[in-house]
Amino acid sequence: MRNLTLHRLALAGALVAAAACGRPHGAGDTAGASSGGSPAEPAAPAAAEELRLASGTSVLLESRSEISSRRNHAGDQIVARAAAAVVDGGGDTVIPRGATFFGWVTALAPAPHPDAQGVLRVSFTRVRIHDRIYPVHAEVTSLRTTMRGRGVTAGTAAKVGAGAVIGGVAGRLLAGNSTGTVVGAVAGGAGGAVVAHVTRTMDIVLPGGAEIRLRLTEPFVLDVASGGERVSPPARERSRRGPGAARVPASA
Numbered sequence: 001m002r003n004l005t006l007h008r009l010a011l012a013g014a015l016v017a018a019a020a021c022g023r024p025h026g027a028g029d030t031a032g033a034s035s036g037g038s039p040a041e042p043a044a045p046a047a048a049e050e051l052r053l054a055s056g057t058s059v060l061l062e063s064r065s066e067i068s069s070r071r072n073h074a075g076d077q078i079v080a081r082a083a084a085a086v087v088d089g090g091g092d093t094v095i096p097r098g099a100t101f102f103g104w105v106t107a108l109a110p111a112p113h114p115d116a117q118g119v120l121r122v123s124f125t126r127v128r129i130h131d132r133i134y135p136v137h138a139e140v141t142s143l144r145t146t147m148r149g150r151g152v153t154a155g156t157a158a159k160v161g162a163g164a165v166i167g168g169v170a171g172r173l174l175a176g177n178s179t180g181t182v183v184g185a186v187a188g189g190a191g192g193a194v195v196a197h198v199t200r201t202m203d204i205v206l207p208g209g210a211e212i213r214l215r216l217t218e219p220f221v222l223d224v225a226s227g228g229e230r231v232s233p234p235a236r237e238r239s240r241r242g243p244g245a246a247r248v249p250a251s252a
Contacts, residue, residue: 051094053086053220059138060084061101061124061212069110069118070150070203076105078122080212094222100128101136101214111147111202118204120145124214129222137218144211147202 061080079102086095103124111118120143127136206212
């Protein structure tokens with residue numbers, strides 16, 4: 001009888017052990033997790049990163065081609081490129097050097113004579129960065145223009161010739177000989193040249209490579225997440241600049 005009881009106890013123990021081995025792995029862990037706290041929440045997606053330049057930021061450009069009142073007209077396109085990188089307050093490059101700016105000639109007129117000034121006004125509305133086009137709201141604060149004379153035209157040459165004839169007649173009357181006529185003609189020709197210089201047209205010219213300065217009138221935002229790589233200056237250059245408002249590097 002005793003042996004039968006021991007046999008039954010041993011069989012019961014074997015059945016319990018078998019049941020424990022057959023339980024799915026991790027079931028106890030799941031129960032403990034449900035009783036011990038809430039499961040971890042999924043991470044929120046990262047927001048799109050943007051780099052920003054404040055309104056009033058200065059941008060230095062250089063013209064890609066010549067604009068002249070002799071050949072160009074209002075409405076013609078003007079193309080320039082960033083002559084220096086423009087960085088934000090954290091030292092990150094927002095507009096890299098070489099970025100292409102596109103704009104239009106809004107007003108263009110030569111000077112009527114050498115003592116007058118010609119008129120050249122341009123406006124830039126777009127910039128290409130990393131093969132993407134971004135709108136730009138800015139005003140031009142300076143253009144490195146020059147004045148270039150067109151030379152003596154047919155009209156001014158006629159004035160020079162008229163001066164020489166008048167001078168020759170005056171010389172003949174005053175001197176009464178051929179020498180006086182020659183002197184008078186030379187004097188009259190010089191007077192005509194002065195008239196031609198005063199009346200000739202002067203073109204206003206923006207040479208290729210000339211300096212153009214802009215000032216942002218609205219903030220400029222670069223979408224880094226979808227617009228291209230983020231470009232940061234070396235740590236040494238950033239520490240030299242230090243914190244501060246967005247600006248064009250002093251070397252520009």
